[in-house]
Amino acid sequence: MRRKEKINAPTTRxxxxxxxxxxxxxxxxxxxxxxxxxxxxxxxxxxxxxxxxMGKEVTFNDLLKSNYQTGVALIENNNITLNESDINHIFNEQSSHNSNNTIATIYEDVYYLDKENRLLDNLIYNIETLSDMYSGAELKYKKALAYHILFQACLAKRPFNLFHRKNLNLRTKTVKRSFGNKKTWDKSFQEHFRNFNTEYAKFIKSNDKKNKAINQDIFSVTGKFDLVYLDPPYSRKHHNSPQNYAEMYHFLEGIMNYNNWEKNIDLTRVHKPFKCTKSNWNSDLTKNFDALFKKFSNSIIVVSYGNKGKPSIDTIVKLLKKYKKNVTTISHPYSYKLNRNNGIGYREVIIIGR
Structure with missing residues (x-):
């Protein structure tokens, strides 16, 4: 974009x-x-x-349960927000004796400070006990929004906004820093939570359509859609497998599987990742793209992809032309916020099949 354009959407890490x-x-x-x-x-x-x-009837899908909560909170939800009473309940320390200590026990000195680990265990318990105050759809959307906000707070307090390695020391050691934001890392969970809640409340609104969020493997999704937007993980040069978002955000998946978290941790690795549901979007991406294009051949297909991805843009266009008569591409300069050097020469490419 040559000029600064207003982005009317919630921020995300x-x-x-x-x-x-x-x-x-x-x-x-x-x-x-x-x-x-x-x-x-x-x-x-x-x-x-x-x-x-834009006034469209949207179905949001993602295999990760944490992302599904985002879809429920922001896409499916039309009017439910968190009030002051809800936040006070979520941060009620008096309930700490009732909560489990899964995070405090397993993730000591891995991602957060000890007191923050204990707090997270308590916050999860308190979000679940919103059921003492609400029921039905209202409870569903209150909990989804609370978890989504908690996830954003968790990411804000992490170096690189990820859980890909044990690196709490990047936050705690006293050194001159060339990256990161120690002030943001050290801001309390409650302050982050309240700030995100104030922001997101402005974006929760109805478009008078029946939008919904689902939590499925993309190959299992059913239904008829005028348009299908696909922004899948893809491989970059020197890599044979697509980017693994479950690996980067496994901690958030653990939160969504809290009662089974301890039984599904890979203890052979120092950062103790949660063993997430495996996706069928595997290393054979050419085959995967072909299968998806065939599956949604009756819809307008819009693919978001990187010009340095594998398989190549030319390969994807060729595959899409098997099912669509009119295939066009449009590109735009784009770089990742956390690694601008990695974005040199990178362009986001939109491939449209009609």
Whole structure:
């Protein structure tokens, strides 16, 4: 974008989010005729939220349970927010004697300070006990929003906003820093939570459509959609497998599987990742793309991809042409916030099949 364009979508710490190029994507979507849309790899929810704001009936899908909560909170939810009473309940320290100590026990000196680990155990217990105050759809959306906000707070307090390695020392050691934001890392969970809650409350609104979030492998999704948007993990040069988001955000998946967390941890690795549900989106990406294009051949297909990804743009275009008569590509300069050097020469490419 040559000029600063307003991005009317919630902020996110999620790697790979398309939030910064939403104005460009909106321009592209505006040229297509559709009423219903599937965001097949929903992730941060940024594109799903854009489609919702454009008045489309949106189905948000993601295999990760943590991302599913984001879809429920921001896409499916039309009017439920967290009030002061809810936040006071979530941060009620009096309930700490009732909560488990899974995080405090397993993740000592891995991701957060000891007192923060104990707090997280308590916050999860308190979010679950929102059921003492609410029921039905209201409870569903209150909990989803609380978890989504908690996830953003967890990411904000992590170096690189990830859980890919044991590196709490980057935050705690006293050295001159060339990266990161120690002030943000050291801000309390409650302050982060309240700030994110204030922000997200402004974005929760209805578009008068029946939007929904689902938690499935992309190959299991059923239904008819005018448009299918696909932003899948892909391999980069020198790598044979697609980027593993479950590996980067396994801690958030652990939170969503709290009662079974301890039984599903890989203790052979120092950062103790949670063993997430395996995706069928595997190393044979050419075969995967072909299968997806065939599956959604009756829909307008919009693929978001990187010009340095594997398989190549040319390969994807060739595959899409098997099912679509009209295939076009549009590109845009793009670099990741945390690693701008890695983004030299990188372009986001939109491939449209009609």
């Amino acid at each position: 999620y790697q790979g989010s398309k939030r910064r190029i939403l104005p460009w994507l909106e321009t592209i979507f505006s040229t297509l005729e559709f009423n219903t849309a599937l965001d097949g790899f929903g992730g941060s929810g940024s594109v799903g939220y854009l489609l919702k704001s």
